[in-house]
Amino acid sequence: MSYGPPPPPQPPQPGSHPPLGPGLAIAALILGLLACTFPLLPFNLDRWRQFVAFPPAVGGLVLAIGACTGHRRAKPLAVIAVVVCVLGLGMTVFMVAGRA
Template structure:
């Protein structure tokens, strides 16, 4: 559950309409990485919410990809 929550926050945060002088693009990477680790731990563990952890892993991958595109757009282009 926490992996999905962190991934969704990291996915939505770069699209917010305020700018923090380049820090907005960096927020998604730590949230996506922590969500990925928590999702993997949730899938491997003996818990009953394994499908939710798998969805969290998917959204964490999406968060890392979107954050990478935002960083590429901000720093390179």
């Protein structure tokens, strides 16, 4: 039983793009891990340790939300990055509130 040669590959449809890579999710996860690490440092940095984690936490949260939207791969990694960034932001807010 012969079916013949396979059909030629279809050209890409206009308007369809391949999914973007996991770069935003990875960057957001790294910033979230930094935000979780900064409040736990064993030295005080002249009483600035509590505030150092705000920029990576907020930046990571923005990147993670951006990685969750659109046609992207690694959405589960982006969701994990959102959770880690919110955890880092919560730790930072807790330490700042405990300082007051």
